[in-house]
Amino acid sequence: MCIFSTLWSFSYWITIVIILIYVIHLVATWNYDYFSKRNIPYSRPVPFLGSMTPQLFGRKSNADVVWELYKKYKGHRLSGFFQFHKPITFINDSELIKMIMVKDFDHFVDHETLIPSEVDPLFGGNLFFLKDKDVHTMDMKDFFTRFASDVIATAAFGIKVNSMKDPTNEFYKAGKQLANFEGLKNLILLGYLFCSKLMTMLRIPFLARGASDFFRNVVKTNIRTREKEGIIRPDMIHLLMQARKVEPTKDTEQDENTGNMSIGKAGKLDLTDEDIVAQAVVFFLAGFETTSTLLCYTAHLLAVNEDAQVRLQSEIDDMLRETEENITYEAIQAMKYLDMVISGLHRDPELFPEPDRFDPERFSEENKSSIKPFTYMPFGIGQRSCIGNRFALMEAKVALVYLLSKFSLRVVDKTTVEITFSANNSLAPTPKGGFWLGIQLRYRKE
Template identity: 40%
Template sequence: MILSMGTLWEWALLISLLILAAYFLGTWGHDHFSKRNIPSLKPVPFLGNNSPIIFRQRSFPDFILDVYNGIKGHKYGGFYDFLKPVIVLRDPELIKMVTVKDFEHFLDHRALFTEEIEPLFGKGLFSLQGHKWKHMRSTLSPAFTSSKMKNMFMLVSECGVQLVDFLHQLGNIIEIEMKDLVTRYTNDVIATTALGIACDSLKNPQNEFYIMGKELTTMGAIAQMKFIGYSLSPKLMKTLNIKLISDKMSNFFRSLILDTMKIREDKGIVRSDMIHLLMQARKGTLQNEENGAADGPAIKINSMKLKKTYAQGKKLKWEDDDIIAQALLFYFAGFETVSTLMCFVSNQLAVYPDVQTRLQQEIDQTLQENDGKITYEAVHSMKYLDMVLSETLRIHSPAVMTDRKCVKTYNLPTEPAYTLHPGDIVWIPVHGLHRDPEFFPDPDKFDPERFSEENKDKIKPFTYLPFGSGPRNCIGNRFALMETKIALVHILSHFNFLVVSRTPIPIQITKKGINLTVDGGFWIGLEERVQNH
């Protein structure tokens, strides 16, 4: 069929109009910052500034560093998260104001998953908002005090013993992929400290608890696409009934936790683990056994105003999913964050044998002073161990960025002037701050001395934020550090970390997903020490 010239023109006009409409739709709001003379990154239609992540051109840490450096010379700048304008803070004083001083204006995180869409994530402490978050945080804070950590120490240490025994069975010199090894350790730690379950995932690698945990924490391409979908249109994702957690996984964890609680209630079983603490919290019997909460800033939320609010009948009733959600969040953070930190620190110690030797000397001396026993007090007395972990968290922080959502109109106290309205999002580029030579000279160098007693006070406040900042910081940071320290003390008192042919040097974070890992794996050599304890 031969189209007339008039018909061709009509089709051309229609296609042109559709292209023009798509362009305007895809760039809607992308002049938000330019109209206000706010420095910003140049967006592309629909994707905003996310294209390096969407097309896997940059790893997530490098992406955040690019965003941070893209507005260099300014205290803050603009970023487009798809079509949504976001403020990115570079100035430590602004970060202090948003996360601490004027926290009541920035009470929430941006929550992609609400209680209605994904209850096991939406009811978790990280996703809760407003008064619900305040109530849950103040309720859970006593569960993460040092006294509670001390009660769980031996449970974690038993997993450390189990880990070393497994390694000894493999030979005097072995080559091992650390991510696989330490996720099995962290899985067993969470199983015993949260649920009172003995898994031994090293001897039984295909146990269901580990397999489910691996599936839960692996954020591959499909999970990434779901995140993108929820970022663009949560309502559409809800309508399509697309969930982040499969029904199979939800039912597994729900049944496991509910069955554990029922058995304990029926038989009067008391165990110093997370489920027991959550059961106490639901009954209102969880007590803070020391002066101060789990972390300094969190105590700010226990205000008279908050107490008055719940005294007026607004106190939240704990449902089963509230407990399951907190336990699941505890599992997610403990499984993935600690295993990631362990991979990075083992790599650094292998690459820097002088640092490893000094750390082993501290471990040996401490064990000798404690008759060879690994105790809570002994582990927490090791200053150089703190320095090594702090520097590892600076270079390879598992949380490369964090955010806050404005809940009350707020004027940024700087030039150029900018007003944030309820619902607006603020990004805090943690990885950018940690790699800024202005705050950390020679930032790519692994140097634990930055955190020595003589030097750590020189670090500018609010430039080192591995666990976030203010009342919304990570409630479980003490547990994560304790879990990591115990594993390192057990391993390094018996083994040396070695560089092998497959050890990633330098570390190049994968561009294939959200998880902080390397293509090919974290391969490390382990050599039995001649003298061990």
């Protein structure tokens, strides 16, 4: 009886242990038949850890592991690897890569979710982790202001900044301060309008001193470094430095391809460092708020008028296909609908019937000629018209081409569809409620 009971209890425990070992084995090797079932060669996994042991124990770098796998399975279109229990498929065939990344991209739109946006909104909610159907709400004013600031930084000040990646960079902060016409700035402006003589006597500067000093320092250091090291960079600082060496004469010519002026050789032009700083600063003031505002209103109108957005995206896709994604100045200039879309801002119903209706057709080749001369002049007209006209239009067009080739703009809860202007009297008209739009990934068919 006693022996029987002992035996029973022994076999009972053995069975439990065997079942437990079996369950642990199942858990430890769960999914590891994924590649063998599909006849795909793969890197043998270790229970629980998958194929990650060399990296997990610091024996090899990721780069070496991937390189070894590449060499080992060269000649196979696919090979496999286990990230713990998750099967990861390597694509070793360029035709297959093209199918996945381009032709059939609509099936492969999303990047892997690493940390859900509910847990970490900054990490999980950024562009990289944006999903096919996700609509990410963005402050377009902030976005386009950063873009315009970076463009002026490189074209006028000769420096490279990335205000998206480095949101608090000094250049952007100083630029915002410089272009801020609200509050005290407004009062100073009113003071000069009301009693210019008194304000001049009191020597009250309009531009914030900290920001002016910052830009003065940036430009002067830049000039000194270029002079010392013989650096030539195709930007405005270079043109102005050239201009003070020689004076324009009758033989001044414009290069057909670059638009650059070649300056005739005569006496020196009287341009000081301070003059060059002043030109760079005016480019900032004139080109920063204006261009970002143009982009904001155009983006808003495209989000609200989906038909126009789809038509523009189709023109962008055609251009990208034709140029094999080598976007050129000429290719952008040839985009007729883009030009029509970007032109559409006006108010007077007598001159523009239904002015509040977004209608790019007003600016088509056929219809443009019926616009009464001197009634549509967004850049002014004549001798004192905007010198940044072509630059601003090209800048805005390039931004829209890149943005809309990859994303669609959407109306979201935060969007104020019917725009009414805020009374903050900043340099450009701003809508009450700001410029909030949804941004959604799109894919292009080849």
